[in-house]
Structure formats: structure tokens, C-alpha cells
Amino acid sequence: MPQGAFETPCLLLDRAKLAANIASMAARFRTIGVPLRPHLKTAKSIDVARLCQAHGADRWTVSTLREAEYFASHGLSDMLYAVSIVPAKIDRVMALNRTGANVAVCLDTMEGADALAAALPEGPPLRVFLEIDVDHHRTGLQPGETRLIDIATRIHSTERLVLAGVMAHGGESYASRSLAEIEAMAEQERRITVAAAEAIRADGIPCPTVSVGSTPTARFGTSYEGVDEVRAGVYMFQDVFQSNLGVCPPDAIALSVLTSVVSHAPHLNRLVIDAGGMALSKDRSCAIQENDCGYGFLTDEVGRLIPGLYVNGVSQEHGYVTTRDGSPLDLNRFPVGSLLRVLPNHACMTAAAYDAYHVAEADGHIAEVWPRVNGWSLYTP
Amino acid sequence: MPQGAFETPCLLLDRAKLAANIASMAARFRTIGVPLRPHLKTAKSIDVARLCQAHGADRWTVSTLREAEYFASHGLSDMLYAVSIVPAKIDRVMALNRTGANVAVCLDTMEGADALAAALPEGPPLRVFLEIDVDHHRTGLQPGETRLIDIATRIHSTERLVLAGVMAHGGESYASRSLAEIEAMAEQERRITVAAAEAIRADGIPCPTVSVGSTPTARFGTSYEGVDEVRAGVYMFQDVFQSNLGVCPPDAIALSVLTSVVSHAPHLNRLVIDAGGMALSKDRSCAIQENDCGYGFLTDEVGRLIPGLYVNGVSQEHGYVTTRDGSPLDLNRFPVGSLLRVLPNHACMTAAAYDAYHVAEADGHIAEVWPRVNGWSLYTP
Structure with a gap:
């Protein structure tokens, strides 16, 4: 599936970064000699839990009973x-x-x-x-x-x-x-x-x-x-908040939101993307940190950080991107219809807006879709 | 279905308040002589759209193509x-x-x-x-x-x-x-x-x-x-933000989150509920308003406002309730396991965490469950 073949906003999970984050924490506690009980509240995905299992995990933490039922149905x-x-x-x-x-x-x-x-x-x-x-x-x-x-x-x-x-x-x-x-x-x-x-x-x-x-x-x-x-839990994906804390380097962040540039506002020195409060969450926990990312930092279509930009505001379905230092934004670099990614402030909250992950290889190619289990009860209207 | 028979957190929609909000806006524009094009981004529900239709609506606004597909499939x-x-x-x-x-x-x-x-x-x-x-x-x-x-x-x-x-x-x-x-x-x-x-x-x-x-x-x-x-759009449900703006009285708010008291922290003068950032959203738009509600105001199980309380913090699945003026909270009034409702800061964001509405009659009785259409695409893994 080529990257342009599905619609934005769309939740991406970088397979290599995810695997490295899971391996690294598992190795640390194997060396320490204390078992990890991975928290599945961030991933809410059996496919992610299976990667933890492959690194030795045999016990789990969940934040909802719906998670417990879902993971139990998959044998955990x-x-x-x-x-x-x-x-x-x-x-x-x-x-x-x-x-x-x-x-x-x-x-x-x-x-x-x-x-x-x-x-x-x-x-x-x-x-x-x-x-x-x-x-x-x-x-x-x-x-x-x-x-x-x-x-x-x-x-x-x-x-x-x-x-x-x-x-x-x-x-x-x-x-x-x-x-x-x-x-x-x-x-x-x-x-x-x-x-x-x-x-x-x-x-x-x-x-x-x-x-x-x-x-x-x-x-x-x-x-x-x-x-x-x-x-x-969040170590599996990482996010800008964890990176700002020093828990990981920025390029360890495995979760991002693929988004389209939908509008240019030269009079406001900003471009507008189709990832707003719904797609990114309204989490502003980074606001207490020195390297505040607003609602997220930007990368290009394949995940390379674009220094100096951030999502500094959101409406329900619109995100507003500008420069962090107020310098002029070169809108020609970001044509209407072009793709960007947003590295989220807080992975747990951002992921919750989506039914599934699009699992991205390093070149941006999407090979798999992994479902997530959201909410608290399965309603049968 | 009695109120206690389903699990918290749970999204409630007060049928009478919803109907009154829809009727009132429809009547206003019937008098003015300009058609309403209701925005379905808040409700994302055909059952709510049907109520608007009953008051004359024949054109619609949507915020996602998934909404458009869903409503078209129901004949809009x-x-x-x-x-x-x-x-x-x-x-x-x-x-x-x-x-x-x-x-x-x-x-x-x-x-x-x-x-x-x-x-x-x-x-x-x-x-x-x-x-x-x-x-x-x-x-x-x-x-x-x-x-x-x-x-x-x-x-x-x-x-x-x-x-x-x-x-x-x-x-x-x-x-x-x-x-x-x-x-x-x-x-x-x-x-x-x-x-x-x-x-x-x-x-x-x-x-x-x-x-x-x-x-x-x-x-x-x-x-x-x-x-x-x-x-x-949000007029159908209203929320604390709109009430603070003067758009509606507080008792017009039709949307709430039913929640259980799960813990008492006397040393922190707070009680803890099972509606956290996931269940309420992390929207803090009220922070710019004088009557800031934190993450929401509290009512009792059937929707009567409990003055002086608010949700002043959230973790992923925990909400922290205390008094707005710092006065001692009488925890005995709110036993562990008892039910409260949270009136949300921002209805659009809060509703997005749920697959469905539990439609509540004035006495708290739930007679119907109405599905919602979230997200942007229907993934078929």
C-alpha cells in the first residue's frame, strides 16, 4: 500500500522504532533481573503485545476491563x-x-x-x-x-x-x-x-x-x-513529552499522525493541516516543559524532523502550524495536498482517536494495519 | 435498563434537554427566516440528526468524510x-x-x-x-x-x-x-x-x-x-464552555459522563473517579473563562448540579475531584462505588471517546443506546 493511497489524518506506527523501544526496555530488565509487566494502556493492540511476548513478557497491566477482555480473548x-x-x-x-x-x-x-x-x-x-x-x-x-x-x-x-x-x-x-x-x-x-x-x-x-x-x-x-x-507502557511508542524528559531521543518516537496540508494562511504566517484536536488530542502536558511542542512537532512524509516548526493551535479538524521563533514560514515548501507527520505530545491520548495503526516501514511503505481496542464497554445497541 | 446495570465511564445524553436545545435553535431560525444547516460534528449520530429533521432541517454540515458516508448511508x-x-x-x-x-x-x-x-x-x-x-x-x-x-x-x-x-x-x-x-x-x-x-x-x-x-x-x-x-453544532448538546459564554443555562447541558467514585484521598482533599483524560478529553478551553470548570463540573447520579466541586486534574483513567475554593470535601457524601456525572468542558471532544450514547430520561433511566461515528476512515485490517 503506497503512502498516498489512504486518507489523512491517519495513525502511523514505525515498525523498526517500536521494535527497538520494546527490545531496549526488555533487555534492561533482563539484565537487572526483575520482570517487566508491560502496561498495554498505550498500545491497546495484541500485535504490540506479541512483540513484548517475543522479548519475554508473560504478565500484563491494563487500564480498562475492555482491554482485559480483548487481550484475554487473544490468550493473554x-x-x-x-x-x-x-x-x-x-x-x-x-x-x-x-x-x-x-x-x-x-x-x-x-x-x-x-x-x-x-x-x-x-x-x-x-x-x-x-x-x-x-x-x-x-x-x-x-x-x-x-x-x-x-x-x-x-x-x-x-x-x-x-x-x-x-x-x-x-x-x-x-x-x-x-x-x-x-x-x-x-x-x-x-x-x-x-x-x-x-x-x-x-x-x-x-x-x-x-x-x-x-x-x-x-x-x-x-x-x-x-x-x-x-x-x-508509553516506552513502546515514546512521544515528545518523554523525549523532552530525556527518556528517549526524538528519533525513537514510533507513533505519528500522517496529515495533509489543507490550507495556507500567509497573513497569519501559518499553514493548516487536517490533524486537529480530534486527531492529535487536546493534551498539552508539554506546556510545563522547556521544549514545549504545542500539539506536536513536524516531520516530513517519511519521518525526518523539520526543525523549528510546531502545531501551535488546533480546532476540531484543523491544526495550525507555524515557526517556533516567529520567523517567516516558507509556505512554498509545503504545498496544499502535501503530506507531513506530527510527532505527538502524548502518545496515549493521540492514539485513542484511532481504530487502528498503519504500520510503517522505514521508507514510509505501509505493510500492515493493526487494530486497537478503545473505550470501556462494547455497546450492542 | 437501570442506571447501575452498565459500567462507568459511560456517555449519557439527556433526551429532554437534547430535544429542547434542538427545538429552540430551530424555532429561532424559523422565525428569522434563514435555514439552519446543522453541523453533525458534535453528535455524529443519525438518531440526533433525525431530531433535527423533525424540526425542519434538510441540509447538513460534516467535519469528516466518514461522517458524510455514514449519514449518506442513512439517507441524508x-x-x-x-x-x-x-x-x-x-x-x-x-x-x-x-x-x-x-x-x-x-x-x-x-x-x-x-x-x-x-x-x-x-x-x-x-x-x-x-x-x-x-x-x-x-x-x-x-x-x-x-x-x-x-x-x-x-x-x-x-x-x-x-x-x-x-x-x-x-x-x-x-x-x-x-x-x-x-x-x-x-x-x-x-x-x-x-x-x-x-x-x-x-x-x-x-x-x-x-x-x-x-x-x-x-x-x-x-x-x-x-x-x-x-x-x-454544539448547541444540540451544549457544554460548560457554552454555558460560561452565556449561550445556555447550565441545566441545558444534555451531555454528561456517568462515573464511579473509585477512591478517597483525604490527605489531598479529593475523591477519585473513573473518568480521566480518556473519558473526559484533555480539553481545557474553559481555562480562559472566569468560571473555569477544570475538566468538568459534577452533578449527582440524575443530573442535579453539585455546586462547588470540579474535576481539577486527570490521569489516563483517573479524574481528581475537589472543591473549587479549597474548603474541606465531605468524602462521606460520596462513598466508593457511588455514581456521579461530569458535565463536560467541551462536548465535541468528550463525546469522541465513546462508540455510543446512553440516552437518559429525566429520572436517569436508560431506554436506548445510539451509536456514534468516530474517526476518519473505516479500516479493514
């Missing part, structure tokens, strides 16, 4: 659903587990543990992780809280609930300004989560697994002592 | 694809038009007109709108540019291209701070677009249709003299 098992469970979702988890999917859940409240115990239907024992708040970023119990032991005890003493361990996500690492700061966040994530497990064990309750992770802390942690597994 | 015709056309998309438009869909396109460059003329395959004549830039918001030719007449002449003199008229979108009305400002933006939109049509007509070129619109300028314009049709 041992999944951690890493969003605090609520009673209304238990039946769906247990239906999966009766098929052998072995989905574990997480929670951080006594109300949640009580409700889980009350709602648990017949079926195999349910593994529960206690979430620990290591940096006030997301969810979790604070280190040293007496609730930690109380909830662990509640789970341990409830028939058919099994305390699988403790988990944490050092998401504040995303706000780091230097590698030293990421290293410090990784150490904080490790230290606090291991301490929580030790506090539970000191109370005589088995706490088999310490699970931590985020792409930056997985990439730059200097010690994983006491850690039993590491979770990360 | 006379559609304006309101994103500047590029040659690679012509075949798809012409395939639709050979089935009678009567899709018009728009452009604003001579390169675009030349390419269109060169790429146009056999088929019925193609109607082309020239886009006029009334406020430097999106795309379009500047008023008074000689290119305007040149491009109009090029289209008029090309066999099988028909100049359908001029169109503009007064999107800068979204930045208004008062109703007087919206009125002024509406008048600017009307005046400049009508003047462009008159300049073309003065050159002896037929320019049958003057098409303008945005939800704020459609709601508050004081004159539509010389205007032949008005385009608007």
Missing part, C-alpha cells in the same frame, strides 16, 4: 487492572477469571475492600493489590497509615480474596526537570512501596509482590532492590 | 464538508455524489482549486464553497484579497466545478467575554462574508449562498441580512 493471562476496583465491575472481572484470565485488581480504601468482599460472586480467588501513594500523583494509601495494615488484614482474612501485594505508580516523575530528579523519583517510588510491603509482612500478612513503575522511573531507576516487577 | 443528502478539501479526498467525495449524497466542499487557495480541477474524475458537477476568514480563527481568504476573485473565477470557469457560495466560521466568538462581544462577532461574521459574496457577484460570477455560523453567533446574532444559511 496474568493481568493487573490498575484502576481502583468498584463493586459494579466485579462480575466482569470474575467472568474473565473463570476463563483463566487471572486478572488481579487494586484498591486503596476499606470501603472498597468491604464492598469487594460483599460483592464477590462464586469463582476462583481474586488477587488484590493495595495501591500505595508514593508522590501524591494518583491514588493510594500514604506510607505509614494505619489503614494500610487494616485493609491488608481485611483482605487477608476474607475468604476468596488474596492479598497479591502492593503497587505504586510514580507518576510525578513526569514533572521532573533532570535525570537526577527522575532517579530520585524512582528511588522514592521503590523505597516507599517496599516499606509498605515490609510493614504488612511485619504484621504477619503475606505480601508476595512489590509492583512499581512509570516509563521514566523504569528507564532511570538505579536500584530495584525489593521490587518484584516493573510496569511501564 | 446536501452536506457541506467544512474542512478544506485536498485532491486525495476527491474520489471519496465523488463516490458519495454518484449515489446522490450531494456533498459540497470548501477551499481557500488557488493551489487547492487547481488541484481540484486536475483531480476531478467523471461524475456530477462538484459544488465548491470559498472559505472567508472573518476573525483569524481557522481558515479562509481575507476580505478584500484579490485572490478571492481569482479563485472564484478559476472555479467558475472550470467545467464540472460550481461555485456554490462563500462560507465562514466565526470561531473567535468562543473568546467573547460578554453577550455584546458575541453580538459584535456575529455582525463581523455576517458583514465580512456578505461583502465577499458581493465582491464576487460584482465581478459577474454567480455566488448563490452565503453560509456562516458558530453556536454563539447563531444564538446571538442580531441580523442575518444577506445570509442564506447558518451552521452550528
Whole structure:
């Protein structure tokens, strides 16, 4: 399929860069001797998960039950659903587990543990992780809280609930300004989560697994002592945010949006592309970073960075491209109808607008289309 | 289907509010005597379009060719694809038009007109709108540019291209701070677009249709003299952004996201819901408004506003709810597992994360599920 034969905007996944990103993280943790539990929230694709399997992955993290059902239907098992469970979702988890999917859940409240115990239907024992708040970023119990032991005890003493361990996500690492700061966040994530497990064990309750992770802390942690597994997801694709953090070089970014130049606005020193807020997402997390990319950086049709340009605004289906320094944009270089790619600010959000990846070889040739699993439930109107 | 029987996050559409919003805008333009060309970019649903039809709509605006194909498959015709056309998309438009869909396109460059003329395959004549830039918001030719007449002449003199008229979108009305400002933006939109049509007509070129619109300028314009049709879309659902603009009262917002409380973080004075960046979008357009809602305001399970709360942060699948004034949040009011709704910042972006609407009656009962058409192409891996 030649590049021009499908329509823009279109989600591209560079096969070689994807493979290299997956291989590199797998090799790092093979050397460290701690298993990776890849987070499939970014890729949402069995084809991508298969590449991780080829590098040894045998356990998974998911962010929705729809992901869990999709990956289970493709034979994956041992999944951690890493969003605090609520009673209304238990039946769906247990239906999966009766098929052998072995989905574990997480929670951080006594109300949640009580409700889980009350709602648990017949079926195999349910593994529960206690979430620990290591940096006030997301969810979790604070280190040293007496609730930690109380909830662990509640789970341990409830028939058919099994305390699988403790988990944490050092998401504040995303706000780091230097590698030293990421290293410090990784150490904080490790230290606090291991301490929580030790506090539970000191109370005589088995706490088999310490699970931590985020792409930056997985990439730059200097010690994983006491850690039993590491979770990360966006590293497979990378994005401008991760590149700005120093997690990867810009040319490691495997995900991009192929777009057409649709208009020129010389009076506004900009060109307009058909990738707007819908196609790129409205994620502006880069705004806190020095090398702010707006809604994304530009490359040519085959992925070579065009320095000095960025998408500085979006409407629903229009993206506005101009120069970062305000210098005149040479519109003749970008005729109406020509193709560009946008390297996204945040891969997870951008990919969510698409049903599928067009898998691109290094020359831009598209050989395969890989479906994605979006949303939360499969509606049958 | 009782409310608790499906899973969160879930997109709700309040049937009575939707119907009232559609009826009210239709009645306004029936009185004014100018046809509405409803923009289906927000709803992306044939069921919603049918409600507009019941109020007299017989022409449509779409933002993607996938919308055009979907609506044509349900029998709609006379559609304006309101994103500047590029040659690679012509075949798809012409395939639709050979089935009678009567899709018009728009452009604003001579390169675009030349390419269109060169790429146009056999088929019925193609109607082309020239886009006029009334406020430097999106795309379009500047008023008074000689290119305007040149491009109009090029289209008029090309066999099988028909100049359908001029169109503009007064999107800068979204930045208004008062109703007087919206009125002024509406008048600017009307005046400049009508003047462009008159300049073309003065050159002896037929320019049958003057098409303008945005939800704020459609709601508050004081004159539509010389205007032949008005385009608007988000008015069907409304959202917090429109409510803050004064376009509607908060209780007119028909779209919301049903969400579960999944965690309590007393140490951070917040509760956590399972509607995060994926479920709400990362749109923060409200940030420029005085009554900034963060990522959305909260209501109870049946849609009654809970004053003083907002979603002040999101991760991929987590939303963080706290008080707007920093006062202590009474977590006991919101047990883990209880349901809330989020009124979205920007309806178009939030709805895009979902395959379907759950249509809610006033008591929260769900009687129907209406599918949506997302994305740009139907991939067949």
C-alpha cells in the first residue's frame, strides 16, 4: 500500500522504532533481573503485545476491563487492572477469571475492600493489590497509615480474596526537570512501596509482590532492590513529552499522525493541516516543559524532523502550524495536498482517536494495519 | 435498563434537554427566516440528526468524510464538508455524489482549486464553497484579497466545478467575554462574508449562498441580512464552555459522563473517579473563562448540579475531584462505588471517546443506546 493511497489524518506506527523501544526496555530488565509487566494502556493492540511476548513478557497491566477482555480473548493471562476496583465491575472481572484470565485488581480504601468482599460472586480467588501513594500523583494509601495494615488484614482474612501485594505508580516523575530528579523519583517510588510491603509482612500478612513503575522511573531507576516487577507502557511508542524528559531521543518516537496540508494562511504566517484536536488530542502536558511542542512537532512524509516548526493551535479538524521563533514560514515548501507527520505530545491520548495503526516501514511503505481496542464497554445497541 | 446495570465511564445524553436545545435553535431560525444547516460534528449520530429533521432541517454540515458516508448511508443528502478539501479526498467525495449524497466542499487557495480541477474524475458537477476568514480563527481568504476573485473565477470557469457560495466560521466568538462581544462577532461574521459574496457577484460570477455560523453567533446574532444559511453544532448538546459564554443555562447541558467514585484521598482533599483524560478529553478551553470548570463540573447520579466541586486534574483513567475554593470535601457524601456525572468542558471532544450514547430520561433511566461515528476512515485490517 503506497503512502498516498489512504486518507489523512491517519495513525502511523514505525515498525523498526517500536521494535527497538520494546527490545531496549526488555533487555534492561533482563539484565537487572526483575520482570517487566508491560502496561498495554498505550498500545491497546495484541500485535504490540506479541512483540513484548517475543522479548519475554508473560504478565500484563491494563487500564480498562475492555482491554482485559480483548487481550484475554487473544490468550493473554496474568493481568493487573490498575484502576481502583468498584463493586459494579466485579462480575466482569470474575467472568474473565473463570476463563483463566487471572486478572488481579487494586484498591486503596476499606470501603472498597468491604464492598469487594460483599460483592464477590462464586469463582476462583481474586488477587488484590493495595495501591500505595508514593508522590501524591494518583491514588493510594500514604506510607505509614494505619489503614494500610487494616485493609491488608481485611483482605487477608476474607475468604476468596488474596492479598497479591502492593503497587505504586510514580507518576510525578513526569514533572521532573533532570535525570537526577527522575532517579530520585524512582528511588522514592521503590523505597516507599517496599516499606509498605515490609510493614504488612511485619504484621504477619503475606505480601508476595512489590509492583512499581512509570516509563521514566523504569528507564532511570538505579536500584530495584525489593521490587518484584516493573510496569511501564508509553516506552513502546515514546512521544515528545518523554523525549523532552530525556527518556528517549526524538528519533525513537514510533507513533505519528500522517496529515495533509489543507490550507495556507500567509497573513497569519501559518499553514493548516487536517490533524486537529480530534486527531492529535487536546493534551498539552508539554506546556510545563522547556521544549514545549504545542500539539506536536513536524516531520516530513517519511519521518525526518523539520526543525523549528510546531502545531501551535488546533480546532476540531484543523491544526495550525507555524515557526517556533516567529520567523517567516516558507509556505512554498509545503504545498496544499502535501503530506507531513506530527510527532505527538502524548502518545496515549493521540492514539485513542484511532481504530487502528498503519504500520510503517522505514521508507514510509505501509505493510500492515493493526487494530486497537478503545473505550470501556462494547455497546450492542 | 437501570442506571447501575452498565459500567462507568459511560456517555449519557439527556433526551429532554437534547430535544429542547434542538427545538429552540430551530424555532429561532424559523422565525428569522434563514435555514439552519446543522453541523453533525458534535453528535455524529443519525438518531440526533433525525431530531433535527423533525424540526425542519434538510441540509447538513460534516467535519469528516466518514461522517458524510455514514449519514449518506442513512439517507441524508446536501452536506457541506467544512474542512478544506485536498485532491486525495476527491474520489471519496465523488463516490458519495454518484449515489446522490450531494456533498459540497470548501477551499481557500488557488493551489487547492487547481488541484481540484486536475483531480476531478467523471461524475456530477462538484459544488465548491470559498472559505472567508472573518476573525483569524481557522481558515479562509481575507476580505478584500484579490485572490478571492481569482479563485472564484478559476472555479467558475472550470467545467464540472460550481461555485456554490462563500462560507465562514466565526470561531473567535468562543473568546467573547460578554453577550455584546458575541453580538459584535456575529455582525463581523455576517458583514465580512456578505461583502465577499458581493465582491464576487460584482465581478459577474454567480455566488448563490452565503453560509456562516458558530453556536454563539447563531444564538446571538442580531441580523442575518444577506445570509442564506447558518451552521452550528454544539448547541444540540451544549457544554460548560457554552454555558460560561452565556449561550445556555447550565441545566441545558444534555451531555454528561456517568462515573464511579473509585477512591478517597483525604490527605489531598479529593475523591477519585473513573473518568480521566480518556473519558473526559484533555480539553481545557474553559481555562480562559472566569468560571473555569477544570475538566468538568459534577452533578449527582440524575443530573442535579453539585455546586462547588470540579474535576481539577486527570490521569489516563483517573479524574481528581475537589472543591473549587479549597474548603474541606465531605468524602462521606460520596462513598466508593457511588455514581456521579461530569458535565463536560467541551462536548465535541468528550463525546469522541465513546462508540455510543446512553440516552437518559429525566429520572436517569436508560431506554436506548445510539451509536456514534468516530474517526476518519473505516479500516479493514
